[in-house]
Structure formats: C-alpha cells, structure tokens
Amino acid sequence: MNNMAEKPEAGKFFPEQMMLFKELVEVSTSLFLWPEDVHDRTVRNVPAGRVxxxxxxxxxxAFEIVSGTLKLSQVTEDGRQIILGFPSAGEVIGLTGGKEYRYAAETLTIARLRPVLWKAFYERLLRNHSTREKFLDWIDAQEQRAQDHIAILSLQSAVSKLATFLLSRISQQRKGTGHDGMIIDLPMTQRDIATYLAIAPETCSRAMKKLRDGATIEDAGRSDKGQLLKILNRERLSESGMDHA
Amino acid sequence: MNNMAEKPEAGKFFPEQMMLFKELVEVSTSLFLWPEDVHDRTVRNVPAGRVxxxxxxxxxxAFEIVSGTLKLSQVTEDGRQIILGFPSAGEVIGLTGGKEYRYAAETLTIARLRPVLWKAFYERLLRNHSTREKFLDWIDAQEQRAQDHIAILSLQSAVSKLATFLLSRISQQRKGTGHDGMIIDLPMTQRDIATYLAIAPETCSRAMKKLRDGATIEDAGRSDKGQLLKILNRERLSESGMDHA
DNA sequence: CGGATGGTTGAGTCACATCAACTAAAGTGG
DNA sequence: CCACTTTAGTTGATGTGACTCAACCATCCG
Incomplete structure (x- = not known):
C-alpha cells in the first residue's frame, strides 16, 4: 500500500468511478507489456470499495486476483441488481473474448490485482503450452462457478441457499489459505449475499439466525473487513444445504 | 434418417439408457477421426429421446448441433435434477477442457449432430485464425447463457420467469430460422421448463394459464415434436418478464 | 453527538409447493 | 382397430415460507 493510485477512499456508485476506471485502465495499459518472468512489479494494490x-x-x-475479494454485479434492463459472485485470490475476472464487460467488478477488501492484457495473453495462448492449459482450466472453472450459482438459485428454501453458499465459501477460501475451514470470512455485506441468493435481506438475516439457533454456525467477531463465522457443525450445515431434509 | 443406430425409440430415464449411451459412445468414438475438411459426411442423425x-x-x-433441440440436465448429489438449458441449432455442447462431462445431454427432437474431436479442434485453435475467433465467441456465448439463466432464476414470480424464458426462446429460434417470432416452438415438456425455472410443474402450468387468460399467448397446436405457442401481445409478454410491474 | 448504513425483529399478506384427483394424449399389446 | 397402460398436463384445496412494510438496534463516520 504505497504506490497505489490517489483517492484511497472514493465513493462507489458515483460519477467519479468513471475517472477511477480510466485511471485504472491507464495503469493497466502501461502494464500490459509485462515480461513473462516479472510478477510482483505488475501487481497493483487497490483499496476496498473501488470499482x-x-x-x-x-x-x-483482465485481472488476476492475487489477494482480496471482489464483487461482480450486474444491473438488468428493468433495474434489478444481480450479483454474480465474489471472486477471490487465484481467480481471473474479465477474461472473455467479448467486446464489453457484462458486469461491474468492485473490490470488497484491499486487493492486489495483476492486470493481464487480453492480446498478450492470447498471443501466448498460441505458443505457450502451459498458458493454454491454464486457459482451459479457467474456462472450466468459470463454467463450474456459474453452474454452482444456478444450483444454489434452484434451491427452494432460504436456509438451503445460505448453507450451500457458506459451504462454497469454505472450499473457496481453503484453496487460498491453509485454513481448516472452521472459520469463514465474509467480506461482503449481508445484503450482497441476499442479492446473490435472490432472496430478501430480511430473509437472509432470518436464515442466519436459524443456523445460529440450530448451533450450526456461530458469530466469531469481525476481521479486517467483514464478519467472521465459525462452523460448529459442518455435517449439519451440509444437511441444511439439501432441500427436503 | 437412414444410417442411424438401431432402436429408434427407446425409453428415457430407464436403466436401458445405460445401454443407449454405450452404444452411442461407440458410434461417437468411431466418428472422432473425421478429417478436417469433410463436413456433411460426419453429421449424424439422432432420433429423439436419445442420451x-x-x-x-x-x-x-463435443457436438455441434446442426438441427434439432437438446436438453442439458444434471443430477446433484442430493438427488435433485437441474436443467441447464435447451441448446438448439448452431450451438456447441461439451466443449470444455475439463476431464468429464458435468451434465447429461439428451435429444428432445430428431437432431443432426456433428461430432468435434477436442484434440483436433484445439490443434486448429493454435493455427487457424477463424477457429480461434469462433472459440472466443463460443466462450462468450456460453457465459452469456449462464448469466441469462441466473437472471431468470433471480426473478421472484413464476410468471416473470416463464415470460422471460419464452422471450429468450423467441430470440434463440429467430437466430436459427427466419421466423418473425410470433410462433414459439417448445420441444421440451412443461416439466422440463419447470425444472429449468426451478418451480413446480403445477406452478408452471398455472403461469401458462395466466398468460393465456391475459391474452398474451395462445395455444397453437403442436408440431412434429412439442407444442406451439403463439405470441398475441409481445409487449405484454415483455412486461410480464419484469418483476414488479 | 447526529447521520448513515447495515442488520435485526415483528406482523401481515400472498404466492408457491405440496398433495390429490382428474383429464388428455400417446404408446403398448392383443 | 380397440382396450389397456403410462405419461403429461390440468385444476382444486391447503399449509407454509418468503416478501413486504415497518420499527427498532448496532456500528461506523464525520
């Protein structure tokens, strides 16, 4: 957190985000010519709440997330907001052949991002073998995540959705850190979770309460950014993720 | 419809589908060695209801769908069934770098499929320029479809879901044929639609009725396989696709 | 110390899931 | 070609769970 851009705490959803975007694109553009070996020099530190x-x-x-958590959101034609996911360390966002971004990406925590120029990446795609493998893996992971989301949205009860979401969070952050998975970090607001699950915020809160009352999870304070949950009974949480049981 | 496999009409959801699959895998495997130039000779006619x-x-x-409609379904660990989509002419299914298929694909109508060997395709990916473009487009379309599905599942009311689904069907089949989009062809059962929308079949039926009673759609008999719907008021159908209006 | 944001809790309404019975259509076998 | 069986779809009655509106805490900020 030293050579980052100015305005460490700018409001989100403001016209200024236009500026922020431009600024970031500039930075990225200058970084697109990164040699294959250098890694850390191209990594940018981005404060929380930045679009x-x-x-x-x-x-x-595209951006490869080195550390931190982001939020991918989308606004439909009729004004509804949809949250597509909360990618974290190790994932790459915005890597498609399309013309424009279909969703907005916003940092939920302080994040370290490594910009990747699409052109450069695809040049290497033609030559480099490992790059091609990584690309295929990325496609696979992308499809997997979308299908997981669809599976969650197909669940009927709110507790099932929430429980499945928490379980997915565990496995996601286990990939990042070496955690045993007893503590879940939730950098996003409960409203964001509700939007992701396509339920009302109140329902999300009540579902949380039900899991707490059932001694499945427990409040475990809050970390740098976001609250912590402790898994008391993972088996029961897994059962709660199923619909009719 | 001449040199197709035996058993033109076998039951689905039976233990026999195991047999059908093996048989088809045999056929496919024998077709994987198609030369790069020949196209039409590799197209296989597949009867309806075939896995x-x-x-x-x-x-x-992978398979490129030349004509016909397929159904992509998935069975989760807890036994629920999820339907991921109904790809039709022009779409390619199963084209990922993953190790195994995450979903089952079944023909809903008589279909013409062109098998594409993954290895051959990716060899051309390294050289051929247009193949790379098509591949990127495919990735983009894939993501788009998944997000559309997520958007539909995020809708609250059943009529909204159904209306949006019908609208998506219009635009999908307009790409295929030169239809003006007044008639929708629905090769899938209503139960399949319900599963796709994550609602109960009865609710799906009632939502249909509401649209009929509202003079938005109209029953228009049935074609070769599947019923036909006539759009009476597309504007109203589009409004029905929004949640709070 | 107010203001704002995120979260909780309560009461009421409504839509959907569920169970059930019934109709329609299509496939089966004589 | 006609009974028979099976499957898809419809309609009704009923309970429950989620959305909505509302008021109320907690926390974070200036």
Whole structure:
C-alpha cells in the first residue's frame, strides 16, 4: 500500500468511478507489456470499495486476483441488481473474448490485482503450452462457478441457499489459505449475499439466525473487513444445504 | 434418417439408457477421426429421446448441433435434477477442457449432430485464425447463457420467469430460422421448463394459464415434436418478464 | 453527538409447493 | 382397430415460507 493510485477512499456508485476506471485502465495499459518472468512489479494494490471494471466498459484486459475479494454485479434492463459472485485470490475476472464487460467488478477488501492484457495473453495462448492449459482450466472453472450459482438459485428454501453458499465459501477460501475451514470470512455485506441468493435481506438475516439457533454456525467477531463465522457443525450445515431434509 | 443406430425409440430415464449411451459412445468414438475438411459426411442423425453424453462420462469431444433441440440436465448429489438449458441449432455442447462431462445431454427432437474431436479442434485453435475467433465467441456465448439463466432464476414470480424464458426462446429460434417470432416452438415438456425455472410443474402450468387468460399467448397446436405457442401481445409478454410491474 | 448504513425483529399478506384427483394424449399389446 | 397402460398436463384445496412494510438496534463516520 504505497504506490497505489490517489483517492484511497472514493465513493462507489458515483460519477467519479468513471475517472477511477480510466485511471485504472491507464495503469493497466502501461502494464500490459509485462515480461513473462516479472510478477510482483505488475501487481497493483487497490483499496476496498473501488470499482475496477464497469458494466458496459470496453474490454481490454483482465485481472488476476492475487489477494482480496471482489464483487461482480450486474444491473438488468428493468433495474434489478444481480450479483454474480465474489471472486477471490487465484481467480481471473474479465477474461472473455467479448467486446464489453457484462458486469461491474468492485473490490470488497484491499486487493492486489495483476492486470493481464487480453492480446498478450492470447498471443501466448498460441505458443505457450502451459498458458493454454491454464486457459482451459479457467474456462472450466468459470463454467463450474456459474453452474454452482444456478444450483444454489434452484434451491427452494432460504436456509438451503445460505448453507450451500457458506459451504462454497469454505472450499473457496481453503484453496487460498491453509485454513481448516472452521472459520469463514465474509467480506461482503449481508445484503450482497441476499442479492446473490435472490432472496430478501430480511430473509437472509432470518436464515442466519436459524443456523445460529440450530448451533450450526456461530458469530466469531469481525476481521479486517467483514464478519467472521465459525462452523460448529459442518455435517449439519451440509444437511441444511439439501432441500427436503 | 437412414444410417442411424438401431432402436429408434427407446425409453428415457430407464436403466436401458445405460445401454443407449454405450452404444452411442461407440458410434461417437468411431466418428472422432473425421478429417478436417469433410463436413456433411460426419453429421449424424439422432432420433429423439436419445442420451448423447452422460453426466460423469469421460470427455473426448463435443457436438455441434446442426438441427434439432437438446436438453442439458444434471443430477446433484442430493438427488435433485437441474436443467441447464435447451441448446438448439448452431450451438456447441461439451466443449470444455475439463476431464468429464458435468451434465447429461439428451435429444428432445430428431437432431443432426456433428461430432468435434477436442484434440483436433484445439490443434486448429493454435493455427487457424477463424477457429480461434469462433472459440472466443463460443466462450462468450456460453457465459452469456449462464448469466441469462441466473437472471431468470433471480426473478421472484413464476410468471416473470416463464415470460422471460419464452422471450429468450423467441430470440434463440429467430437466430436459427427466419421466423418473425410470433410462433414459439417448445420441444421440451412443461416439466422440463419447470425444472429449468426451478418451480413446480403445477406452478408452471398455472403461469401458462395466466398468460393465456391475459391474452398474451395462445395455444397453437403442436408440431412434429412439442407444442406451439403463439405470441398475441409481445409487449405484454415483455412486461410480464419484469418483476414488479 | 447526529447521520448513515447495515442488520435485526415483528406482523401481515400472498404466492408457491405440496398433495390429490382428474383429464388428455400417446404408446403398448392383443 | 380397440382396450389397456403410462405419461403429461390440468385444476382444486391447503399449509407454509418468503416478501413486504415497518420499527427498532448496532456500528461506523464525520
């Protein structure tokens, strides 16, 4: 947190995000010519609450998340908001051949991002063998995540959705850190979770309460950004993720 | 419809589908060695109700749908069934770098499929320029469809879901044929639609009735396979697709 | 110390899931 | 070609769970 851009705490959902985007694109563009070996020099530190890519923006590159958590959101024609996911360390966002971003990406925590120029990446796609493998893996992971989301939305009860979401969070952050998975970090607001699950915020809160009352999870304070949950009974949480049981 | 496999009309959801699958895999495997130039000779005619790929099956190739409609379904660990979509002419299914198919694909109508060997395709991916473009487009379309599904599942009311689904069907089949979009062809059962929308079949039926009673759609008999719907008021159908209006 | 945001809790309404019975259509076998 | 069986779809009655509106805490900020 030293050489990052100015305005460490700018409001989100403001016209200024336009500026932020431009600024970030500039930075990215200058970084697109990164040699294959250098890694750390290209990594950018981004404060929390920053809009990284904007829905409808021209798609020039992608970001690999080195650390931190982001939020992918979308606004439909009729004004509804949809949250597509909360990618974290190790994932790459915005890597499609499309013309423009279909969703906005915003940092939920302090994040370290490594910009990847699409052109450069695809040049290497033609030559480099490991890059091609990574790309295929990325496609696979992308499809997997979308299907997981669909599976969650197909669940009937709110507790099932929430429980499945928490379980997915465990496995996601286990990949990142070496945690045993007893503590879940939730950098996003409960409203964001509710939107992701397509339920009302109140329902989300009540579902949380039910899991707490059932001695399945427990409040475990809050970390740097976001609250912590402790898994008391993972088996029961897994059962709660199923619909009719 | 001449040199197709035996058993033109076998039951689905039976233990026999196991047999059908094996048989089809044989056929497919024999077709994987298609030369790059020949196109029409590799197209296979497949009867309706045939399982083309099986969930968990080893992924060796993909299919480009020349004509007809398929159904992509998935069975979760807890036994629920999820329907991921109804791809039709022009779409390619099973084209990922993953190890095994995550979903089953079944023909809803008589279909013409062109098998594509993954290896061959990706060889051309390295050289051929247009193949790379098509591949990127495919990825983009894939993501788009998944997000559309997520958007539908995020809707609250059943009529909204159904209306949005019908609208998506219009635009999908307009790409295929030159239809003006007043008539929708629905090769899938209403139960399949309900599963796709994550609602109960009865609710789906009632939502249909509401649209009929509202003079938005109209029953228009049935074609070769599946019923036909006539759009009476597309504007109203589009409004029905929004949640609070 | 107010203001704002995120979260909780309560009461009421309504829509959907569920169970059930019934109709329609299509496939089966004599 | 006609009974018979099976499957898809419809309609009704009923309970429950989630959305909505509302008021109320907690926390974070300036």
């Amino acid at each position: 990284v890519v904007r829905q409808g923006g021209k798609q020039e590159g | 083309v790929v099986r969930q968990g099956g080893k992924q060796e190739g």
